[in-house]
Amino acid sequence: MKMRFSVTCLPFLTSLVSTSSLPPSQYIFSNPAPDVQKSYRIPTIHESAIQARRILHLETIGTLSTIFPSSSSPFIAENRPADVSGAPIGLMDYFGDCEPDTGNPTILAISIATSFKNVAAGSNITLSLRWHPPFSHFKPPRHISAASLPRFSLVGHLEDLNEAEVKSQDVAKCFVKYHPDAAAWLPGNKIHESKWARLVVKEVYWIGGFGDRAYIGWIPLEEWKSVTKDEVEKCRLPGETKKGWNSWWSVFREDSEENSAWEL
Ligand SMILES: *[C@@H]1O[C@H](CO)[C@@H](O)[C@H](O)[C@H]1NC(C)=O
Numbered sequence: 001m002k003m004r005f006s007v008t009c010l011p012f013l014t015s016l017v018s019t020s021s022l023p024p025s026q027y028i029f030s031n032p033a034p035d036v037q038k039s040y041r042i043p044t045i046h047e048s049a050i051q052a053r054r055i056l057h058l059e060t061i062g063t064l065s066t067i068f069p070s071s072s073s074p075f076i077a078e079n080r081p082a083d084v085s086g087a088p089i090g091l092m093d094y095f096g097d098c099e100p101d102t103g104n105p106t107i108l109a110i111s112i113a114t115s116f117k118n119v120a121a122g123s124n125i126t127l128s129l130r131w132h133p134p135f136s137h138f139k140p141p142r143h144i145s146a147a148s149l150p151r152f153s154l155v156g157h158l159e160d161l162n163e164a165e166v167k168s169q170d171v172a173k174c175f176v177k178y179h180p181d182a183a184a185w186l187p188g189n190k191i192h193e194s195k196w197a198r199l200v201v202k203e204v205y206w207i208g209g210f211g212d213r214a215y216i217g218w219i220p221l222e223e224w225k226s227v228t229k230d231e232v233e234k235c236r237l238p239g240e241t242k243k244g245w246n247s248w249w250s251v252f253r254e255d256s257e258e259n260s261a262w263e264l
Helices: 010-015 045-058 114-120 163-168 171-178 180-185 221-226 229-234 248-258
Strands: 061-067 088-094 106-110 125-130 151-160 194-207 216-219
Touching: 045 125, 045 194, 045 216, 045 221, 045 229, 061 114, 088 106, 088 114, 106 114, 106 171, 106 180, 114 125, 114 151, 163 171, 171 180, 171 194, 194 221, 216 221
Parallel strands: none
Antiparallel strands: 061 088, 061 125, 106 194, 125 151, 151 194, 194 216
């Protein structure tokens, strides 16, 4: 496999593996010690931050984790058992990369949804996401170990967007571009109370893939925030074509615009 060196996140392309080229098992879930002879160049923390920001930009769905409050307030409508107090729960939700200057994901918080009830009761929140590569673009087509692909968690808290921010940042437009179906539950809709929020990122935990060729560990907040639009655009994730930006993704987007009638 050819080694590549670049200031963008391109070297990560070398980390595409088939199941026949798994790393030694001790380096699957952690990085080798600094003195171990390595056959791959492990991306730097900044390169890993660029990959993470590109994933945030291209992915649309993740898992929100919150903690059930210890309060005994009854949630009769949902039959909530008393003993879940203090337990974490992870639930699928939509997000949008609508504040690219900071990398704080935008979330449409529905008041009656468990994640946001927990937040209202004082819970912090974590968004976990992973890269879903366009497998059909792997040449030649082959099976990729999901454990070799990047995933990460953004740990923080929720903060409401004020009216001026919602307007000036065109948040609804950005979010609906990612999630056309969400047009049905934007703030002000007649069915569910909802509001715009940002997940204020405090910590970033990153697993770039197998530990012998990808960084596994925390990414300092300054690295996360300092990633530029240009770096995100130039970066290519596993399975992306050279054309990259708007290549396979725009095909998907155009398709979703054609099928504008969403079944809800
Ligand atoms: C939320 O996270 C902050 C750190 O960012 C921490 O100080 C605080 O105790 C956490 N709140 C709860 C309810 O766990």
